[in-house]
Amino acid sequence: MSHHEVRPAELELRDVSRTAGGREVLSGVSLTAAPGEVVGVVGPNGAGKSTLLRTAYRYLRPASGQVLVDGTDVFRMPRRVLARRLAALPQELPAEFELTAYDVVEMGRAPHRRGLGGDRLGDERIVTVSLEMVEMAELARRPFGQLSGGEKQRVLIARALAQEPGVLILDEPTNHLDMRHQFDVLALVRRLGVTTLAALHDLNLAARFCDRMCVLVAGGVAAIGTPAEVLTESLLSEVYGVHAEVGAHPRTGIPTVFFGN
Numbered sequence: 001m002s003h004h005e006v007r008p009a010e011l012e013l014r015d016v017s018r019t020a021g022g023r024e025v026l027s028g029v030s031l032t033a034a035p036g037e038v039v040g041v042v043g044p045n046g047a048g049k050s051t052l053l054r055t056a057y058r059y060l061r062p063a064s065g066q067v068l069v070d071g072t073d074v075f076r077m078p079r080r081v082l083a084r085r086l087a088a089l090p091q092e093l094p095a096e097f098e099l100t101a102y103d104v105v106e107m108g109r110a111p112h113r114r115g116l117g118g119d120r121l122g123d124e125r126i127v128t129v130s131l132e133m134v135e136m137a138e139l140a141r142r143p144f145g146q147l148s149g150g151e152k153q154r155v156l157i158a159r160a161l162a163q164e165p166g167v168l169i170l171d172e173p174t175n176h177l178d179m180r181h182q183f184d185v186l187a188l189v190r191r192l193g194v195t196t197l198a199a200l201h202d203l204n205l206a207a208r209f210c211d212r213m214c215v216l217v218a219g220g221v222a223a224i225g226t227p228a229e230v231l232t233e234s235l236l237s238e239v240y241g242v243h244a245e246v247g248a249h250p251r252t253g254i255p256t257v258f259f260g261n
């Protein structure tokens with residue numbers, strides 16, 4: 001289906017804690033994503049979702065605990081070796097004003113390049129296919145800085161895909177995306193079969209695309225399980241302080257939140 005080589009890895013966060021500004025923002029979070037599993041991280045603003053993801057892609061070092069990819073501590077892996085197994089979509093859009101969309105996606109091939117030359121044609125094909133996957137091939141030559149928020153987001157997703165990772169860490173991947181692209185990007189991630197940890201705010205999208213959802217509250221795991229296990233009216237009321245009904249989607253039967261406030 002895709003031209004991407006996918007060898008999904010196991011991602012394990014083991015008792016991860018992290019302090020910021022003199023406060024514990026993650027306290028003993030443990031979470032394992034099996035190879036090929038899509039795990040959504042949800043929870044209120046400030047719960048620690050981005051902090052958790054940043055430790056998972058080795059941008060932040062946990063105060064204690066470990067992040068393991070296929071059983072190896074990411075802090076013991078050379079950066080380049082990790083970049084061949086794990087790719088991330090950070091929350092902030094970088095300002096790459098000089099580079100074209102194509103150039104940005106090509107950066108994803110850097111960890112795979114060996115010495116001079118390398119497999120240029122193979123790299124070009126993967127970059128092109130990655131752009132096609134997010135429907136950005138037509139805008140490949142446009143300067144990244146001139147793209148709309150949603151177009152930039154899709155280019156950065158393509159860059160992560162071009163890395164051919166075993167694990168994808170996505171911090172609010174549907175940010176800036178319209179309804180159809182939100183759906184398409186998550187459907188693409190599902191189809192690829194890459195182990196995925198994604199912070200999502202939209203509970204209905206999370207329920208539709210995640211195997212399991214992890215609910216973070218004040219830096220700790222409040223609940224973890226399948227969408228049906230996690231999305232209950234009492235949890236929504238406790239965690240978000242909203243009154244909402246949970247029903248089943250009329251066609252798919254997937255749990256769906258109806259806000260009632």
Ligand SMILES: Nc1ncnc2c1ncn2[C@@H]1O[C@H](COP(=O)(O)OP(=O)(O)OP(=O)(O)O)[C@@H](O)[C@H]1O
Binds near residue numbers: 048
């Ligand atoms: N460098 C820092 N210094 C002080 N506090 C910080 C720092 N970084 C993060 N925090 C705090 O840690 C908590 C968790 O932040 P984080 O960005 O991980 O939350 P989040 O769940 O991703 O939130 P959102 O849904 O709003 O994106 C917040 O209360 C935030 O203010």
